[in-house]
Amino acid sequence: MDATFILLGTGAGPGLPSFFCDCAGCREARDNPALARTRSGAFIDTGNSKLLIDASPDLRHQLIRESITRVDGIFMTHWHYDHFGGLGELEYYIKLARNEAIPIYLPPSAVEQFTAAFPNLTEAFAVKSWQFARQYRVDSLGITPLPANHGIETAGFLLETAGTKLAYYPDTAGLPAVSAGKVNGVDWLICDATFHGDNWFPQAHMSLEQAVDLGRQIGAKNTVLTHLAVHYSRPATSRQLAEEAAAYENVCVAYDGMRIKL
Ligand SMILES: [Zn+2]
Ligand SMILES: [Zn+2]
Numbered sequence: 001m002d003a004t005f006i007l008l009g010t011g012a013g014p015g016l017p018s019f020f021c022d023c024a025g026c027r028e029a030r031d032n033p034a035l036a037r038t039r040s041g042a043f044i045d046t047g048n049s050k051l052l053i054d055a056s057p058d059l060r061h062q063l064i065r066e067s068i069t070r071v072d073g074i075f076m077t078h079w080h081y082d083h084f085g086g087l088g089e090l091e092y093y094i095k096l097a098r099n100e101a102i103p104i105y106l107p108p109s110a111v112e113q114f115t116a117a118f119p120n121l122t123e124a125f126a127v128k129s130w131q132f133a134r135q136y137r138v139d140s141l142g143i144t145p146l147p148a149n150h151g152i153e154t155a156g157f158l159l160e161t162a163g164t165k166l167a168y169y170p171d172t173a174g175l176p177a178v179s180a181g182k183v184n185g186v187d188w189l190i191c192d193a194t195f196h197g198d199n200w201f202p203q204a205h206m207s208l209e210q211a212v213d214l215g216r217q218i219g220a221k222n223t224v225l226t227h228l229a230v231h232y233s234r235p236a237t238s239r240q241l242a243e244e245a246a247a248y249e250n251v252c253v254a255y256d257g258m259r260i261k262l
């Protein structure tokens with residue numbers, strides 16, 4: 001059975017529109033909410049199991065928008081608010097509908113932070129820590145956390161089915177050699193393209209051009225640009241972003257709700 005990968009959110013930390021910004025991209029997203037970008041996260045439906053990658057502060061809206069009514073497990077890339085802030089949204093689902101704890105796979109260094117952030121939810125989640133380079137199997141899907149360059153312990157996830165490989169790296173500045181080797185030649189690279197123009201955090205994120213370069217370096221068949229903060233450093237509209245991406249072969253800009261068959 002085919003698995004489906006859904007991008008729940010494709011924005012960086014401030015989201016689009018950002019409540020405190022009035023750039024061209026934010027104005028456009030206020031006028032046309034279809035162009036808005038919620039904070040980054042993804043959902044995988046194996047046909048049997050339903051998995052979240054990260055739980056953004058916009059999680060409730062994302063699940064409603066995509067008519068998702070079940071979550072069986074969660075894999076977390078890292079412990080930054082724009083990726084974990086929505087975990088609390090699952091409390092009532094777990095207590096009123098699921099009636100058992102949800103397995104959550106955290107970076108080893110984030111286990112204590114999880115407990116500190118959600119002291120009342122420790123029974124709602126079955127906390128486990130993932131290990132880099134270990135493959136987790138869910139039905140016929142392989143999920144492997146691989147190191148990213150993001151300042152704190154952070155994974156990208158390599159998803160593998162019989163026919164397709166997809167690497168999801170929402171927050172990274174290039175890739176460590178160990179990861180680049182493992183994702184070489186993937187069908188889909190979905191990666192951090194936070195900055196448009198100058199990269200203000202070159203140790204933690206990429207610009208649009210750097211993301212395109214990374215796709216080329218690893219020989220990705222398709223590169224999808226995500227975790228976009230279109231306000232910085234050169235504000236961009238969705239049309240400008242699409243035009244810039246179209247100048248490169250097999251590169252596109254992600255959007256909320258984008259689906260990829262695995
Ligand atoms: Zn803006
Ligand atoms: Zn981050």
Ligand SMILES: [Zn+2]
Pocket residue numbers: 012013040080082083170171227
């Ligand atoms: Zn982020």
